[in-house]
Amino acid sequence: MNEPSSVPEQVDVVVVGAGFSGLYMLYRLRQLGLSVYVLDSAGDVGGTWYWNRYPGARCDVPTTDYAYSFDPELEKAWTWSEKYATQPEILDYLRFVADRYGLRSDIEFSATVTSARWDEQEKRWRITTGHGTEIRCRYYIMATGCLSLPKSPDIEGTDRFAGQVYFTSRWPHEGADLTGQRVAVIGTGSSGIQSIPLIARQASQLTVFQRTANFSIPAHNGPASADRLKQLGEDRDGYRHAARWSRGGIPMEPTDVLGVTASQAVRRERFEAAWELGELFGILNVFADQAVNPASNDILAEMIREKIRSIVKDPETAEMLSPKGHYFGTKRPCLDTGYFETYNMPHVRLVDLRKQPIVSITEDGIETAGQSFGFDAIVYATGFDAMTGPLVGANVAGRDGLSLKAKWEAGPSAYLGLMTAGFPNFFMLTGPGSPSVLSNMTVSIEQHVDWVARCLKDMREEGFETIEPTALAESGWNQHVQDCAAITLLPTADSWYMGANVPGKPRVFLPYIGGVDAYRQACDDVVEQGYLGFRMTGPGGDRCRDGIIRRMQPDVAMVLEFLAAMGLPPLDTLSPADARALMAATAATRPPGPEVGEVTDGVIPGPSGDLPYRLYRPAGPPEGPRPLVVYFHGGGWVLGNLDSDDPLCRDLCERSGAAVISVNYRHAPEARFPAAALDAFAAVQWADANAVELGGIPGQLAVAGWSAGANIATVTCQQARDARGPHICGQVLICPVVDSDMTRPSYQENGDGYILTTTLMRWFWDHYADPADRGHPRAAPLRGDLQGLPSTCIVAADFDPLRDEGVAYARALEAVGVPVRLTRARGHTHTSVTMVGTVISGAPVRAEIAEALRDFFPAAEPLEHGRSWAMPGRMKRPGAPERQNRTLRATGPRVVTAAVVASRYARQGAFHERDPGRNPPFVREK
């Protein structure tokens, strides 16, 4: 095998693992002229493909794509025999690669690393192996894989069984003859689903113990896809490039079709095509919104369940095999060959562990609640301590003896999934926080290896010897990883992606779901920005550009990209009339916001003519009057109307349980300062006087507004205080304009590129107020008397030019004793928090606003008139507003139009609102 003849005392780099990532890492490091030593506890190369030898083990990414792409000659030299190669063939491939590049001479097999310790004095790692040798190295690289440490079966009595015991992840090299045996298989993940049909062929009786039914589609294995081969043949480089810059690591055009709006015929057609194709990325791309919208996901899941019911003859077994309780794709879906058909065989039986849990493994079989089974062999297909297990189990100690296990006790923390602070020169390939298991692994592996190789080369050229991420950069990336996951349905499942399969493991979403392309871009940007977030030291000096590479919420970034691609003219280049028309056209394409109990339009008398209003009443109990919130829309005093903020008002109403009355006001330039402020105050006075008729609770009145609407809302509070009424319980100011000073740092940082620009803000001010008036407290309320204002909730968004004035207002209010709740809209722009139904990450901020609103109002018993209120019209007094009972509902065309816009976001993972209050998690049966 041409292994190394002796163990070196010192090398530049030690790599652990000789699978796909370790082999390529060795190849690349050698190219750099570095000395490398690779250790692997296996007897040969192969990594996961060395160990996972169970019957039926195959890759489930097409082999055209599940292969190295770094050397075109290698690609020419190897031909896969099938669409999905078997484990032996993949192992042969890796052996072929090792031999072709002479890699074995730097690999020690059957060598376990027992510990790794950073020596700060020497700036070296000290690696100790099971053979008692110590190797010192500058860089230590874990190429240990994501699914390599088997989970110990958390089942009572596993050591009691006297028969044969097998683990799919450690299948005997000589194979296992199960002919004529009574066999149990525990576990129905990918390993179970692949092996069960083959085990059934040998066993005289096969009993499958299933805790969670899994989604699986037929692999339709056979020759490699003619289409993919053609594309590769015609333009290999183009194909590989497309894979590297794709979402999942396989060239694929993401669909724009939304499950919720597609016709039955289109849904069926897309689903059947994906079923026939037999590719994971195909079934994950049936609908653009399936990963984010529960309704869309349900449509797809039900079509898969239908298939299962059509294959499995016994209805009871079919029902048991039909996955319920988790959304499709939130646990890793499987590809199978005859899996469901296997249950039609007379000697195969399925036991549902939800109904009949395992009590214990016994000497001769398995005892479940109410039934004992006798077996000759038990196969555990119970999975892995995924992603973090192989790393924290490796006894790694960084600076000051800090162990990785201790550092990651509450969950992994890594910058780009590549490095972790406190562990200099320690790299992880496909570590937590990188796309890895959510992607075609080979593409992700090559990207990681290439990045590390480039990093070491750059360090050498610039005279650096150590590299380590900063705490800030690392926590920023961790946050981004969680933000990306949070807009999808994936964190709702008890999956190994969440660490939920291992008892006691912290629940954290482990991989990066933002996409291979987005991830690659982030890694490239880090390098481009002088290794942002890394500290490097050495003879070349000490260099650290600290910072966070992705601070924006992922769905907000998508919206910005989308808007940029639309190429709309900047509002400040238009006339007010054209700007209003553009705003109206954009508003017409949005998702409509949630349904509420009732929406009525009317008019109220303003100081200079009628002011239109729209009243939103929440659905559901309790019946009777509600606290009342008078809301003012945004739009720089120039734009906007009742429609422009309609989804936001619905959302506030539904979340807070308050009635919301959105009142329009006179706009500039037709009516300049202080017209808007005067109208707003009149509206609040009127709402207070007519609270009962509006279904409000007298004395429970708050004001709210966004942007310029927040400006007039808080000016109203100042006016009400001065006029000694009406009594206002609280004010919600979302990204408010409270000053005309445009020199604060947030203007410098965010004045360009985030929709509300400095130029646009100037345009608004110019239309609204003369320069001489802009310092007046009714234009710049920050400059007014703030004493005695009501409790305040201010939302300040990170990427808003108005951020700092919002914060300044909060501080100024606090200074005079006003209770203030300052809500930071992390990663948001001036507009994104209000984008109901499009920007999912805004939902938690709006939930906080609703909570603030509820806190404003004292808990009160419904008043006597409550019952009558529920019957519109009964309570109408002379002069009270007309209740029109015009309920605005989400209409078909409106949804469809919105979908066109939203699908762009959706296909990248956004679109549907989801937060704990909205989509209660499934009731788990476990």
Ligand code: NAP
């Ligand atoms: P897995 O997906 O974690 O499945 C483990 C199975 O064992 C699940 O059905 C699990 O039930 C069950 N289980 C675990 N502990 C149990 C217990 N104490 N009692 C009863 N049932 C128990 O593991 P895997 O099948 O080995 O697959 C892991 C991953 O490896 C896959 O998702 C895939 O990414 C990769 N893989 C890929 C391939 C391929 O490319 N072809 C093949 C195999 C594996 P619950 O779901 O209820 O936890």
